Amino acid sequence: MKMAENILDMDKITIKFGGLTAVDDFSMYINKGELVGLIGPNGAGKTTIFNIITGIYKPTAGKIVFKGIDITGLKPQLINQIGIARTFQNIRLFSDMTVLENIMVGQHSYFTNRKALNFLHTHDPKKYPKSLWRPWLFSAILKTPDYVKIEKVMKAKAFDLLGKMELQKYADFKASALPYGQQRKLEIARALATNPTLLILDEPAAGMNPQESQVLLESIRKIMKDFSLTILLIEHDMKFVMNICERIYVLDYGKLISHGNPEAVQNDKKVIEAYLGDEVYV
């Protein structure tokens, strides 16, 4: 059997807010192409871990390595440009902009920013070539031919993405005008527009009925294949998690209490204790 390539490696992450330890000595790895779940009771620190991975919080201690690059303490935008995209628990779309524009905002830095590419180049010159010249502010203002070309490519790719997510008929709708389930989908599409290798989903099925979450489940499987993604997700819906995830990490009070495949986790005493009384498990 071929050793799976390790894409994300969190090593002994601890974060404290004031005197409070929100995440304590948390370690986790994700292999390329895996679908990993992160579960735990409310307030266990799941979203905090997402915020640490995406650079919104700086961990007090510990190290995060992504694709062999130490990303601990990097800025959120740089982490995104290196290849981690996320959604939010309470949808945070750009609600005053159209669906198409939301997608194109996601593409913006991929098409216009050289910073991430240069960062990768200095990290490993052999693997990552130096960035090519990319259109910048003045070409955008003057609408130079190469900028117009880029804009065309962006639009085509955005429509392509909308098509894959079955959102194309909403392209000119304001994001806020979309039904709830479609907004969730759009948020995933917007994250995909940044060309990630690791996609982080924060409660993607929240507020959905069983039929809707079944559809979502299918579409997550599909995009995973289409975009050759690795996915990490938080979810409250146990059935959903057990159905979709290959491995599961269980968090309680900021500590890792269990880890393994769905069956192993389900039968873990510690997990049952942590969830005891929690209506989700029943």
Add this chain to the structure above:
Amino acid sequence: MKKLSFKVNVMLTIVFLVGIYFFLANASIFGDYWSRIITLIAIYGIMAVSYTLVNGVTGIFSLGQAGFIAIGAYTSALLTLSIQQKQMSFFIQPLIWPLNSIQIGFLPATIIGGLVAAFFAFLIGYPSLRLTGDYFAIATLAFAEIIRILIQNFYGLTNGTLGLKGINSYTTVWWAWGWLFVTVIVVGSLKFSSYGRALRAISEDPMAAKVMGIDVFWHQMMAFVVSGFFAGISGSLYAHWITTLDPRPTSLGVMLTFYVLIMIVIGGLGSVSGAIIGAIFFAFVSQWLRMFESNVNLFGLTIPGVPGMSMLLLSVIFIFVMIFWRRGLMGKSELSWQNIYAFFKTRVGDENG
């Protein structure tokens, strides 16, 4: 709704521009006074459009606009003043070298004014943009005041409280409207580019924009600097329109920022066309109400004027807009032929139905 074709759009735009051209070419028939006001409208327009780029499109609330306008005004005025005039004006302290021995044309002076203002926007933006919300507003206000006080005290550079006099009135209708045209093209093009989308995203949710890979700080900085550049341009035009400059708070101080704020709030924060409409409205209302400020002779009866009336009324309108109609005239959207068409179409439809 029928979409207007590209051809129709282009043709309407050409007709519109030609119309403006003829209007401006014949502005002198309205008399000296009104053609000066028509020039002023364009200057206000530039101030408002550059301000709305920051306060509307990018959604960061700066109160430093007057500072950049003042920098542009002083820089270009010092460059275009004749050497004799400078020697005459600077009697407390002579003007420092090399400004005391150069005089350049209006266009380069204006551009340099804009660039210097943009540079200051960078210097001020660098610390201020780390702050958010009302803290950013107060910090930029403080910086604008610092600029004004420095102007007031640097006699060797700005002639301090004595101000600058005898600036050539270079700003014609054409210069002002030409620069307004450039400003609208640049800011409009920026708003409707990938960068503009990023700016609008930032204005809605900076955190979400960040995790979408957008470098919020540098994008805001970019908008702030572009805005500073055009504020400087408008300052230069203003200096060569009004021909005297002084650093009182009521001329190039916080008052001016308020004026521009009124324009963009009435026009709709974030709309370029709204900013221009706001500027026109502001210029007309403030000029029209001047009537009440000077004595009026009515059949031999002199009604005493009340100074300040125009600003009182404008401030009332401003507060009303904020309370009851916060999106202003245009909100964040722009005036386009399509929108105008749609507007009239629904009106006509109502009548027919």
Add this chain to the structure above:
Amino acid sequence: MNALIQNFFNSLALGGLYALIAVGYTMVYGILRLINFAHGDIFMMGTYFAFYAITLLLLPWWLGFLFAIFITGLLGYSIEKIAYRPLRNAPRISSLITAIGMSFFLESFAVVVFGGIPKSFNVYPKMFSDVIIIGKTRIPVLTFITIIVTVLLFLFLWWLLYKTKTGLAMRAISVDIPTTSLMGANVNNVISITFIVGSSFAAVAGILWAMKYPQVQPYMGFTPGLKAFVAAVIGGIGSIQGAIVGGFLLGFLEIMLVGFFPNLAGYRDVFAYVTLVIILMFRPTGIFKIYSEQKV
């Protein structure tokens, strides 16, 4: 040495004035998270009210001052009710814009109604401008009065906040409006009282200020207002102790700057504003930390 004592008293008086204005900013910010931009202009209106109460209504000076303080409190109350209350649930920046509009309105109002030309504020008893000479130190009576009035008002404020039910509600609301209203406090009333107290304090500061620099004009509120805001930020905006400490600190720093570097006198405001920016950048919570950084 004499200069030092003189400067000491001057800075106490100036700091007291800043503190009196800053308290108004900080109380409103503490409760509504709103920078009441019009506060400096409320200060200005207070001086005009006093001026006209004495010259037009021919009230004796002390009654005129009390009248002005009362009317200014009423003004603060109406401003909140008319302009800020409708926007309480709007984005914070909208309330700030409205506050700026209100400031602009009050200034224009003063220009139209009171006239734009500065008026000499010589309506107070002549003995106030006497100078007490102790040894070789010369200290104006007004300085003493300012210090005494300031101290008395802060004692009153302390009593109001810590010994009355209203004060308790005020302190509770500044922590959490929804919870407090659930507990039965009338939030609107408490906010109104906050505006009345803040505005009356500003009126007192205005009258003392106008006696010190004996003239009044429509734009006189801007600079003291902004500097008192600096004081509030130095102390930690939202904290009343902070506003008082910040006010005195700013007063001291300013007087000492001018005292020791007379040729920098023209830059004293620059100094205050630079302090503001530095504090906002490096310690936005000021001396008395009230607000911690927002969570994502």
